[in-house]
Amino acid sequence: MSLxxxxxxxxxxxxxxxxxxxxxxxxxxxxxxxSALVDAPQTGFSxxxxxxxxDTHEQEAVYDIMRATGNxxxxxxxxxxxxRWHGIECMPDKDNVxxxxxxxxxxxxxxxxxxxxxxxxxxxxxxxxxxPHIRTLFFYxxxxxxxxxxxxxxxxxxxxxxxxxxxxxxHVGPIPNELGNLTHLRVLDLHKNNLNGSIxxxxxxxxxxxxxxxxxxxxxxxxxxxxxxxxxxxxxNQNHLTxxxxxxxxSCHSLIKIDISRNRLLGPVxxxxxxxxxxxxxxxxxxxxxxxxxLSLRSLNSLQTLILNGNxxxxxxxxxxxxxxxxxxxTLVLSNMNLHGxxxxxxxxLPCLRVLHLDGNHLNGSIxSTFRRLNTIxxxxxxxxxxxxxxxxxREMAWRMRRKLKIDNNLGLCYGESNGFGxxxxxxxxxxxxxxxxxxxxxxVTVRHVSTSNGDAPRSSTKSAGVVHQSxxxxxxxxxxxFLAFTVYLLR
Ligand SMILES: *[C@@H]1O[C@H](CO)[C@@H](O)[C@H](O)[C@H]1NC(C)=O
Ligand SMILES: *[C@@H]1O[C@H](CO)[C@@H](O)[C@H](O)[C@H]1NC(C)=O
Ligand SMILES: *[C@@H]1O[C@H](CO)[C@@H](O)[C@H](O)[C@H]1NC(C)=O
Numbered sequence: 379m380s381l382x383x384x385x386x387x388x389x390x391x392x393x394x395x396x397x398x399x400x401x402x403x404x405x406x407x408x409x410x411x412x413s414a415l416v417d418a419p420q421t422g423f424s425x426x427x428x429x430x431x432x433d434t435h436e437q438e439a440v441y442d443i444m445r446a447t448g449n450x451x452x453x454x455x456x457x458x459x460x461x462r463w464h465g466i467e468c469m470p471d472k473d474n475v476x477x478x479x480x481x482x483x484x485x486x487x488x489x490x491x492x493x494x495x496x497x498x499x500x501x502x503x504x505x506x507x508x509x510p511h512i513r514t515l516f517f518y519x520x521x522x523x524x525x526x527x528x529x530x531x532x533x534x535x536x537x538x539x540x541x542x543x544x545x546x547x548x549h550v551g552p553i554p555n556e557l558g559n560l561t562h563l564r565v566l567d568l569h570k571n572n573l574n575g576s577i578x579x580x581x582x583x584x585x586x587x588x589x590x591x592x593x594x595x596x597x598x599x600x601x602x603x604x605x606x607x608x609x610x611x612x613x614x615n616q617n618h619l620t621x622x623x624x625x626x627x628x629s630c631h632s633l634i635k636i637d638i639s640r641n642r643l644l645g646p647v648x649x650x651x652x653x654x655x656x657x658x659x660x661x662x663x664x665x666x667x668x669x670x671x672x673l674s675l676r677s678l679n680s681l682q683t684l685i686l687n688g689n690x691x692x693x694x695x696x697x698x699x700x701x702x703x704x705x706x707x708x709t710l711v712l713s714n715m716n717l718h719g720x721x722x723x724x725x726x727x728l729p730c731l732r733v734l735h736l737d738g739n740h741l742n743g744s745i746x747s748t749f750r751r752l753n754t755i756x757x758x759x760x761x762x763x764x765x766x767x768x769x770x771x772x773r774e775m776a777w778r779m780r781r782k783l784k785i786d787n788n789l790g791l792c793y794g795e796s797n798g799f800g801x802x803x804x805x806x807x808x809x810x811x812x813x814x815x816x817x818x819x820x821x822x823v824t825v826r827h828v829s830t831s832n833g834d835a836p837r838s839s840t841k842s843a844g845v846v847h848q849s850x851x852x853x854x855x856x857x858x859x860x861f862l863a864f865t866v867y868l869l870r
Contacts, residue, residue, distance in 0.1 A: 432459040432468065432476045435508055440466070440478055442505035447483055447520065448496025465492035469511070477511035484518025484545075495520035502526075507534045514541040525572065527551035533559035543567040553592070555580045562586050569613075570594035577602055577619075592617065593637065601638065605629045615661065616640045623662075625650040635659040639685065643667060647686075652677035661685040663711065669694030676703045687713035687735065695719035696741075706730055713759065714738040721765075723748045735759040737784065745770050745791070757782040766790040768814055773798045785811060 437458050444452035455461040459468035459476040467480035482492040500521050506512065512535060525548045532542065533556025540562060549571035557566070558580025566584070569591045576599025577592065589611040600621030601614065609630045619641040627636070628650030634657060643665040651657075652674035660681060669691035675684070681704050695718055701707060708730045717739035725734065726748025734752075737759040744767030745760065752758075755775070761784040769791055776783055776799070785791055792814035793799055 432457050432478070436478050436511075439503075439505040439508035440481070443481065443503045444493070446503035446505075447493065447500045449493045452493075463493060464490065465516075467514075478509050479511050480514035480516075481506075481509075481512065482514070482516035482518075483520050484516070486518055492516070492518075497521070497523040499524055502529050502532075504529070504531050507531050509535075510538065512538060514543075515539065516541070516543040517545070517547055518543065519546045522546070522548035524548075525550045528554055528557075528568070528573070530554040530556045533557055535560060537562040539563055541565040544571065546570045549573055551575070553578055553581075553597075557581065558583045560584060564588045564608075567591040568595065573597060576600070577614075588632075590614075600624075601627075601643075606632075608632050610634045613637045614641065618642055620644070622646075623648055623667075627651065628653045630654070631656065633657050637661040639663040639665070641665050646670075647672050647675075649674045651675075654678055656680050658706075659683045662689065664688035666690075668692060671697060671700050673697060673700055675700055679703045680706060682706050682730075683709040685709070685711040686715060687711045688715075690714065690716040692716065693718050696722050696725075698722045699724055701725060701728060704728060708754075709733040711735040712739070717741055719743070721746055721760075725749070726751055728752075729754070731755055733757040736763065737761045739763050741765060742789070744768065745785075750775070755779065759784045760788070761785055762787045764789040767792070769793050769797060769811065771797070 440458045441453045444450070452458065452461065452463070458466060459478065465482040466478065468476040469479050470476050483495050484492055485494050486492060495517070497520075501524065502517065502521075506515070515532075515535075528544060528549050528551070532539075533554060536559055539560050542557075542560065542563060543565065545567055546569065549568070551573065552575030553568065553573055555578045557563075558578060560566075561583055563584050564586055565588060566581075567589065570593070573592070573595040574597065577597055579602050581590075582602055582604055585606055585608070587606050587609050590606075590609065591611065591613040593613045593615040595617050597614070597617040597619060599619065601619055601624055603624045603626040605626050607630065610632055612627075612630070612633060613635065615637045616639075619638070621643065622645030623638070623643060625648040627633075628648060631653055633654050636654075636657065636659070639661045640663070643662075644667065646668050647662065649672050651672070655677065657678050658680050660678070660683065663685045664687070667686075667689040671686075671691075671694060675681075676699065678684075684701075684704075684707065694716065696712070699722070701710065701722075702724055705728070707728050709732060710725075710728075711733070713735045714737070717736070719741065720743035721736060721741055723746040725731075726746050731752055732754050734755065734757070739762075741760075741763040742765065745765060747770045749758075750770045750772070752771075752775070756779060758779055765785075765788040767790070769785065788811075791811045793811060794814045
């Protein structure tokens with residue numbers, strides 16, 4: 379359930395090769411901060427001693443908060459901590475008085491029945507500041523039809539608050555400076571609102587942060603120079619942030635995930651990131667970052683996913699050994715980066731690689747023979763480059779990828795007897811490449827992709843072989859027959 383349920387166990391991820399498309403989830407632990415409260419079962423009052431009851435001031439505050447979200451029914455409940463609705467948690471103190479520690483709203487999923495908000499008139503009641511023990515506030519899709527700024531009074535919750543989630547709430551205006559007052563915050567999630575203005579510098583004070591998600595807003599200005607030694611997740615994707623990537627990011631040694639894609643960032647990827655040895659996921663795509671690719675990437679020896687596409691760098695090459703140490707790398711996306719020169723052989727030695735996109739560049743030379751050894755590869759895009767020469771992989775690998783192998787629109791790729799394709803190549807993928815013996819250099823046969831749809835059932839080799847009867851004599855027509863075979867396949 380990812381960041382939605384911050385009370386759950388710590389950091390879930392796998393150390394094995396994982397494919398693209400598996401959601402990256404990090405879940406935070408909420409425990410560990412000293413408090414006046416006694417740790418006790420929080421769900422209901424099954425272990426309650428007679429006489430225990432909710433603090434009366436807090437009870438009134440909860441009524442206010444419930445009324446403000448259209449949940450008037452709660453005011454009929456004589457003791458809110460005994461109300462047992464999902465979305466309220468209480469804990470007793472030494473005198474057996476119960477205090478509200480967590481409030482959650484919004485229809486997160488079918489099995490998480492937090493109270494929902496009445497969308498047209500809900501707001502966050504200032505009575506929240508009357509809950510001195512509150513640790514977790516969670517509002518999901520609550521105020522979308524009644525757009526309002528994030529209230530500055532949330533800053534008054536001070537060091538008690540550990541989790542503040544205001545997700546897809548339609549909040550407008552800036553992120554209040556006052557949130558910098560929440561100095562013990564571990565999770566700040568303001569994903570997908572309409573927040574504008576810049577990220578307040580005051581957030582630098584919140585050094586306890588484990589997860590900062592400000593993605594999907596309209597934030598402008600630079601990324602503040604943060605040094606959060608405990609930060610696991612930084613997600614600022616889909617904003618309008620400018621300036622360069624701060625080098626101080628390199629001192630956030632606990633980072634597991636950085637996503638600052640889809641902004642307007644300039645300048646190079648700082649060398650200082652070489653200290654991020656826990657980093658698993660790095661997405662810097664769709665910015666205006668400049669080359670060269672920093673050799674410090676090599677130091678990120680936990681990295682599984684590196685996404686840099688959509689940063690057209692000035693005549694950058696892929697340094698020969700830049701990805702050498704990345705033994706866990708499963709996904710490498712370097713499409714449309716204006717990359718020149720050869721594909722380094724070392725890419726073929728990445729033992730976990732599943733997804734490799736190098737399409738839409740100016741890469742030339744041949745596909746390294748080491749690519750034959752990419753035993754885990756399931757998606758390879760080399761199309762729209764200037765590659766030439768013999769395709770190094772054989773029949774089995776091509777079958778494994780089927781249409782997730784894209785090599786069309788190159789200068790002169792071809793196949794030979796050593797590939798073991800026989801006459802069957804055209805039914806394997808609509809590559810538009812021809813037999814090495816038959817293609818005249820400089821006049822590649824080019825066939826456009828008809829479809830990029832994935833997930834189709836594997837075609838049986840006998841059936842496909844039946845569609846195309848290809849004699850070497852007609853190999854220059856291979857691209858066309860491939861297209862026809864493919865069309866036949868689609869029409870079936
Ligand atoms: C910041 O917190 C202090 C107490 O920690 C409080 O007195 C002050 O009002 C807060 N300021 C804002 C702007 O919330
Ligand atoms: C933020 O958006 C509001 C409209 O929702 C606008 O009035 C305000 O000027 C914007 N502020 C900035 C800093 O862009
Ligand atoms: C690749 O392109 C570069 C220019 O970007 C050129 O210097 C080099 O000779 C080319 N290599 C091959 C094998 O075509």
